[in-house]
Amino acid sequence: MLSWEQSPSVALMRQERAWVEVNLSAIAHNVRQLRRFLSAQTALMAVVKADAYGHGATTVAQTVLQAGATWLGVATIPEGIELREAGVQAPILVLGANHTSEQIRAIAHWKLQPTLCTPRQALVFSEVLAASPQHCPLPVHLKLDTGMSRLGTPWQEAAAFVKLVQHLPNLTIASVYSHLATAEDSNRTIAKQQQQRFETAVAQIKAWGLHPPCLHLANSGGTLSDPTFHYDMVRVGLAIYGLYPAAHLSTTITLKPALQVKARVTQVKAIPAGTGVSYGHRFVAEREMQIAVVAIGYADGIPRNLSNKMDALVKEQRVSQIGAVTMDQIMLDVSAVPDLEEGEVVTLLGQDGNQSIAADDWAATLGTISWEILCGFKHRLPRIAIGQALQDSVSRCLEG
Numbered sequence: 001m002l003s004w005e006q007s008p009s010v011a012l013m014r015q016e017r018a019w020v021e022v023n024l025s026a027i028a029h030n031v032r033q034l035r036r037f038l039s040a041q042t043a044l045m046a047v048v049k050a051d052a053y054g055h056g057a058t059t060v061a062q063t064v065l066q067a068g069a070t071w072l073g074v075a076t077i078p079e080g081i082e083l084r085e086a087g088v089q090a091p092i093l094v095l096g097a098n099h100t101s102e103q104i105r106a107i108a109h110w111k112l113q114p115t116l117c118t119p120r121q122a123l124v125f126s127e128v129l130a131a132s133p134q135h136c137p138l139p140v141h142l143k144l145d146t147g148m149s150r151l152g153t154p155w156q157e158a159a160a161f162v163k164l165v166q167h168l169p170n171l172t173i174a175s176v177y178s179h180l181a182t183a184e185d186s187n188r189t190i191a192k193q194q195q196q197r198f199e200t201a202v203a204q205i206k207a208w209g210l211h212p213p214c215l216h217l218a219n220s221g222g223t224l225s226d227p228t229f230h231y232d233m234v235r236v237g238l239a240i241y242g243l244y245p246a247a248h249l250s251t252t253i254t255l256k257p258a259l260q261v262k263a264r265v266t267q268v269k270a271i272p273a274g275t276g277v278s279y280g281h282r283f284v285a286e287r288e289m290q291i292a293v294v295a296i297g298y299a300d301g302i303p304r305n306l307s308n309k310m311d312a313l314v315k316e317q318r319v320s321q322i323g324a325v326t327m328d329q330i331m332l333d334v335s336a337v338p339d340l341e342e343g344e345v346v347t348l349l350g351q352d353g354n355q356s357i358a359a360d361d362w363a364a365t366l367g368t369i370s371w372e373i374l375c376g377f378k379h380r381l382p383r384i385a386i387g388q389a390l391q392d393s394v395s396r397c398l399e400g
């Protein structure tokens with residue numbers, strides 16, 4: 001991701017064949033909306049793993065921290081290091097599990113905060129850290145499995161786990177947390193059962209005289225669906241990027257999608273009736289048509305399974321994509337778009353005039369989730385930051 005200082009001018013941006021536009025104003029808006037929705041006692045962790053769900057981790061991190069988030073969440077150590085190297089100083093929780101001494105030393109060196117999932121892992125951390133007293137005590141976050149059946153100590157063993165870590169040298173407990181499996185479902189039975197287990201575990205921990213300084217449970221779905229899931233912190237990913245985890249949660253706060261995918265028309269041509277289009281001729285023109293070739297394909301993250309099933313926006317009109325999506329290019333039926341020329345910008349995801357195409361639309365067509373769509377755009381597509389931060393930098397330049 002280009003930082004906002006490096007973002008090319010709009011003129012330069014237009015020379016790209018295809019790109020992802022990231023609206024930092026929208027991200028800042030979403031953070032402010034979430035902040036208003038949360039009580040002052042609840043901290044907001046912005047989950048910026050997977051390159052901030054495809055939006056560009058460094059720029060998003062800077063934006064969310066300015067807008068009111070105080071924590072960042074990443075999945076891996078390199079994701080955390082990338083942020084530290086960019087100068088990000090906020091606390092960073094590594095949500096994934098790490099065990100090797102190299103990983104532990106890297107976590108300590110880069111001032112990242114690990115998730116500990118088992119007593120054994122805690123013992124290894126404590127032992128390895130003994131050799132680097134300058135990094136001790138290392139803040140650690142203890143993960144409980146309350147029903148996700150992924151990382152974490154079984155909730156029934158939480159008190160013993162916390163007690164062990166409390167007594168281990170070189171570690172200090174920063175939080176105890178768990179993760180919801182069905183937070184976005186309108187039926188909250190399972191989420192409530194997980195919450196009940198979390199609270200039972202916490203009560204047992206407290207009964208042993210142990211008081212974790214921070215408890216957290218909710219992702220975007222949990223945050224938007226039920227304030228009793230908020231506790232001391234929420235870990236929000238999808239909603240930061242302006243998408244709702246489920247349609248029934250869209251009335252809670254107003255979010256603005258931040259990501260748009262655009263590409264350029266590289267050729268316009270007429271084809272007679274009966275002409276096959278693209279590999280396999282999975283589309284055959286029934287009439288004479290005007291088609292446009294657009295410089296984006298599955299190597300950029302346009303799922304090939306959308307072949308013949310997706311739309312695009314050109315000159316504020318919705319048009320159909322035709323034929324197989326190829327590695328670098330797609331074709332559109334632009335018969336109804338007058339005066340279309342090479343170089344015209346096509347919106348694959350996003351808004352053009354009154355028309356819009358959402359990641360949720362693609363997800364519905366493909367039978368997947370919007371999280372996967374956002375994370376699917378490849379690095380070949382430059383991320384172009386637009387919006388408030390860019391404008392701020394331009395103003396600063398003009399003033400300075």
Ligand SMILES: Cc1ncc(COP(=O)(O)O)c(C=O)c1O
Binds near residue numbers: 047219221237239
């Ligand atoms: C442990 C954990 N917390 C929070 C999140 C953020 O989830 P969401 O994007 O649904 O807000 C994730 C993402 O998968 C996660 O793994």
